[in-house]
Amino acid sequence: MQHRLSTLTTACVAALISTGAFADQGSFVGKLSDSAKQVYFEGAQVRLKELNLTTTTRRDGSFRFTNLDAGTYTLEISYLGTAPVTKTITIAENQTRTGEFTLSDNRSPIEDVVVYGQRAGQAGALNMQRSADSIKSIVSSDAIGQFPDQNVAEALQRLPGLSIERDQGEGRFVGIRGLDPNLNNVTVNGVNIPSPEAGVRSVALDVFPSELVEGLEVSKTVTPDMDADAIGGSIEVKSLSAFDRAGQSASLTVQGSQNQLRDQTSPKVSASYTNRYDLAGKQDVLGIATAVSWFDRDFGSDNIETNGEDELEQRHYTVNRERLGAALNLDYRPDFNNQYYLRTLYSEFSDTEFRQANIFVFDGEDSEVERESKDRFEEQQIFSVTAGAEHQLDQWLLTYQAGYSESSEDEPDALYYVFKTDGFAINSDLLDQIPYVEQEAGVSQLSNYELDEIEFASNQAEDQEYSIKVDIARDLTFSGHAAQIKFGSKYRNREKQQNTNVTFFDGDFDDIDPGMFADETPDWGLGDFGQGLDKAALRSYFNTSRSGFEIAKLDSEIESNGESFVNEEDIFAAYLMGKIDMDNLRIVAGLRYEKTDFSTSGQRVELIEDELNDIEQVVNTPWIAEQNYDYLLPSLNMRYAISDNMLARFAYTQTVARPKFEESAAFQIIESKTEENDEGGFDTEREAEVGNPELKPFESDNIDLTLEYYPGGIGVLSAGYFYKDISNFVIFADVADLPEWDGFDEVVQPINGEDAKLQGIELAWVKTFDSGLLLAANATFSDSEAVTLLDGERFETSLPNQSDRVGNFTLGYEDNHWSLRLTMTHKSENLEEVDGDMLLMEDSHQQLDFSGKYYISEDMHLYLNAINITDEPFYAYFNQRSRNAQYEEYGRTFELGFTWKM
Template sequence: MTIALVGAMPPALAQDSATTGRAQANASILSGRVHDENGSPLPGARVVVPELNSETTTDLQGEFVMPAPAQGEVTVRVEYLGRPDASTPVTLADRRIVVDITVPRGASSDIVVTGASIVDNTARALNQQRQADNTVSIVSADAIGRFPDPNIAEALQRVSGIGIERDQGEGRYINIRGAPMEFSTVTIDGATVAAPSPTTRAIDLDTIPSDIVANLEVTKSLLPSQDADAIAGSVNIATRSAFDSKGFRLSASAGASYNDYGGTSDRRGSLSISNRFGADRQFGILLAGSYSKTDRQLDNVENGWAVNAAGQVRLVETLFKDYDTKRERVSLNGALEWRPSPGNRLYARGSFSQFTDDEYRNRLSILWSEGAMAAGSTDSRATFSNTRIEKQIRHRVQRNKIYTGAVGGENLIGEGKVEYSASYSESKQTYPRRDELLFRSSLRPTLSYDFANPDNPTYSLFTTNEHLQADRYAFRENAYRANDTLNKEWGLSAKVELPVDLGGQQVMVSFGGRYRDRDVVSDEERFRDRRASAAPSGSLTSFLTDERSANFNYNLGYKIDPGKADAYFDATKGASERRIPQSITADYRASEKILGLFGMAKAEFGRTTVIAGVRYEATDFEGSAPTVALNGTVGKANVGSHYGKWFPNLTVRQAFTPELIGRFALSRGINRPNFVDLVPRQLDETDSSLTRITEGNPNLRPTLSNNVDAGLEYYIRPVGLISVNAFYKDLTDYRYTLSRTVGSTIYVRPENAPDGHLAGIEVNWQQQFTFLPGLLSGFGVFANYTWTDAEIKLSQAFAGRRVMPLPGQSKSSWNAALFYEKGPFNARLSYTKRSDYLNAVDANEPRLDLYWEGRGQLDATASYQVVKQATIFVEAKNLTNSPGVRYYGVRERVYEYEKFGYSIFGGIRIKL
């Protein structure tokens, strides 16, 4: 086997080395870059110098830096899963030495693809995971491209222990290790991302497209140097860098799809250009952008349930929703970097992502609560006299924007290092349109329902067809809402690493801190008009088109003309009556200042690495919300709090062999309450016949978690992994949402549960079957399974219950993918599944606890490298046409049932 290896100093690097040596004549630093035969960096490579008894790991750009106090001949050895070990002799002198190491494939490899392959992407991820001090999961950019995942949430669903929460079939929020979505944080290049939504700290990850990514790093056990507000884990989205390659690099992709529902098409494209320049190519610039637009239709039926005075479960309303939705994503990111010498760099990075959801919704409603339930009705079938029928069109445009920016750098100071940065993050959520026009039928029919088949219940309305008598509808009301939320955060951070000799043992001591200053403003305006003067000039009939409105097998009549509806909205919005209380009490303001300081020490005892340290975070919170007295007087209620918490940490990494790694960690984390839950806010909302009153709780305490993590990982040669990781989280003051239903009114308030726990086990297996003969050696598998157990203990019993499941926690989740890669062709068939999980607790009535049904989805991808620079690909998504289902208490009591159909996407990727 012949391994191409570039000698210690190519001309450009030798010049850089000599220059640096003159500038710092007494410095003795060994640095370099490890890459493949195409010049692509190899991150996570283990770089060992036996003579110095030292080792280090390459970063995302394949670069490394290590002290070299000795002089003379040494050997630099590189170990990288998926490739043969490589080594080269280096002569150390009293100056900086720079090496450039190429690690090609083995001679026995029959993989001739020059672009990134499935195996290459797996190797990049596994090498980084293997070398990490703590428990992390890595997803590389090209690996994301091998799945049909258009946004970050969907890309993360393939990682062990991560489930996603969907909106209209598309991933939006993530649950790490069965924990609620707020228990994880998201950063872009280290800058904390502020949440666009006014109701949660969780990040709408469907806002951020997956094609801006160079690397996704999921940290599941934190170190003292990391922010403590990630009980479940932290996701860092690393964007691309000009230093990912040696010189000019262009990559692009474009494609379109066919969508099963509606026969519509999606479009998607991306472009990234980068280059390095300067005498030693020490400057880098990168510009990248992406655009996607989806045109989707889906079927959706929602049933609101309640318990009447006689204790019977009955329908309150049924809503048949016919959606026409367009979703658009735009992203831009750029970076300027200066790396005058190894280990010294300055950077300025910025990113922008925008997500626009533009939907028209035709809705047919049956208001059972307006009628009287007949004798002989049961929990699953009933007859009501004197019901009401309504027809509505809504035009809603939601727009999320996320900006991040950071400037910073790092510099070597002797054998130590200092890192520093200043960052800014801003998220906006606006609703340019949230307009509704409602018509009500004068007919008051006797109607019945039967839920013998909860996925396809029968409603007598579609036999008697009173809803099709368009001339019996009259104007009921218009409604307008305008929402604006601005969430912005400034951050400053610094970290110093210095080697210290303690009794003959060299210890790397780190200390530093981070200051974060966040402000949130949420403003909402609500209008509604039922006056006769607000009615349109024409009846419902004049608004109807000749296009059928259908939902599953239900004939809803004809769709309302969106153009005519918009014309009506634009003409009447300014004159609409204002609903003063709700328009004001939905608002709030909040500010939060966090100062975090840490100190930690890292020592290596042979193959054992021990990290011990502590973090302290002080939090100052202030919030306010408007109040409206009975006489209409508007006031303001204020709240404030201050607290400090300590977060001790012990992390141990044991390398039994280079391939067998054990990890153990004791840590502590925090989850601060959602801003909207802390402010003294009370919001009264009425949707059709249901009223929902949501209150804030200024006395909420942050959730604290004492964590234990332990794992064992075996890295299979040439590329593979078998691992088992266990975790336990002891929760104090877990925050949950308590719902109480009284008649047709739902009262919602956040509360603290004094005690709880979350425990689980993750099992992971990745391997290519290279031991099989001939063509069969191209097969491989990705599989992981996570089992969790969790509960919370409430401060008091509700309806005889004090112990509850943890909302957002699926008992099990798993991924399985079979792939094939041989020569220029690869394909993958993947299935992901999570089990049912609790969505909301009803304090008075266990039968009305709201659950999400577990959902599985089958996807497939294939690609063929036509030439070195171009690859064609095809993606198939949701081949199982799996529904999204929510239910109350038992599966037979369906609250929401919707389907989205499959989509097939094809396109081309180009790399120059």
């Protein structure tokens, strides 16, 4: 290995000092499309036989060879699903020759194989996977349209090793190989996307409608030219370009969906348009692509959950989610050597939720019941703009890009009511998935309650990032082997801020009759819910009577100030990498350097309740902290062609993941209480919840080994092993025994814990048959070891959110009129978190979906999607499966739609 890296380094140096060695050489630029020149093919392998030089086609079907001596060469093009293409080309000195190539297959027309339908998606994804320098899983735009997936997160769950976390039954966050989504990197058109949600780094990918996406690429191993903050992996979202398609194109989709649980019907409309234009006498040099999607969905869920000990909560949700997405992309390509682009993406996701809840607190004769309501509107926005260019300067390829992205979450005027009653007999053993509550009839009547508290909140979170990067590459020949040197730099500036504004009202409610807010009994499928709460009446009463309510000033102040902070990161990166092809072996290796300057500002907020000195106040003290760190990270990716149909890959990489913003933020919430004891003296108790600006980033050493077999046609059989050794894993601990917290009874703070380990096996099989049958299956089996604290004691467990088994199965069929798919996703149980002295476990989830299309013509089709056919609920439990933590059901959803394409 040392000899190979030394050879590669020598080749890189030789390239840098030999700028004039190729003065009399030529280049060749080609493009690969279907016979109608309407579809371009990405990921095809292109080889110059005499020189043993290989490259792959790009998104627009183009490829390029540079540094070619004048002469005649044999060009071989290989694309899964078709017969190889062999052509003769001629290279002239100091000239760039061009050519257009068409895939063909003697067995069946190309249009039936890899241009249209579900087989197109498989062919495109597998070709890109096969030709990649690193280990990747890919979803093409054609494959996205073949599943009943409503957003990017749900489209990604079909890939090997990927699983999703759901909210209200919809996929939101994506985990790679069972790791926390906060350990992934998400980019759109090469720009890092900040998270709209307060305190976290993970991006909820349900904000991106699948119609705006041209492709999804998951890199499970990184190369030095990629961001290093990808312990789980890196997810790249690619939006539409006019040069992805030939000429003018357009599409329109109209859909209606129905949720059975709430019996609501929801509309959806999406459209796209691309075209190319001539400028200054040059043909097809300007490309414009635009797309828009709108989905207004009404649905809900029924929920019952407990704390595992003495509290049970019944919840009824009514939800409206509206998604609006738009993209406008420009490309200017005046010649073969220069390309300019502008990419934009806008996504707006609003969630209107009305939650009614019954909370039972079991304490014998002192038992209580609360009726609560939550009325809130939440809007998340993501905007990304990227401008860049690519220039072929003789033997050098120069690319540069500037990007800006911002995310925000706005929750204005959220309103919460709490009603209380006691004196009624209630009982439950909290066992079973759906625990039963014994209660007197009067518990269900609002007139038996008293208004206890109203909470009014307006919260905001913003996340912005500026970035600029430059990459320089050069192809060369070293000792008869094709090689490339590449180096570059990137700068990122990111600011995350959270602003919390909460007001608690807890008095002057004596004259209020809760019966005035009574509504019809909700249709709750898990038992008897009792009288409902009138959303409009609750909001109207608050608006008209707010000025007369008594404000709980201290509680409001500590909540608002204690949860507000600003974090900022400056990240500078530089890398050097090389690539060399030695017969059947390709090596990609190099180093990446990343330096981070981190700062955070917040407040130390202390609530003081002192009976001895008759003091009751909140003391606010500003807190500012800084931290700097840097890393030099090696990576090695090797790809060996055992035969024309079999590849072996090996990778060793080092990656990092910066802590969550809420964990490293400068905030302290302290409560100090001095009360008289039974002996007439006074005792002081002090507790705190604090952030940790000194947290170190996660660090991971990663080893990957895969074997891929492409038996011919459209298909693959693969097996892979992965291993991750993660240090600085973050856990929450009571640090009251440290000197700086002397006098405190409890201080909960995130700290860097011991190492964690993750290893597993990924298996995947895809096969299409000439009969139209499609079979696809994948499974990931993994195991992890981590150390956390359970009831203050050291406890060995698995990584949070890591499932031992994740899998997918697809059965499909397609002919000239029908395209059918039945899909199943499976995720085994996993540890969600340690809750006090109990383990909170998420139960296994298995969902069955169906998608069917009928092609009226080549341009039009009808489709029917059935989602969650078996009405699979979400279930979590404490320690043992019979002890409920949360049970939630969502019902089935059916979608009927029409799509037209030009």
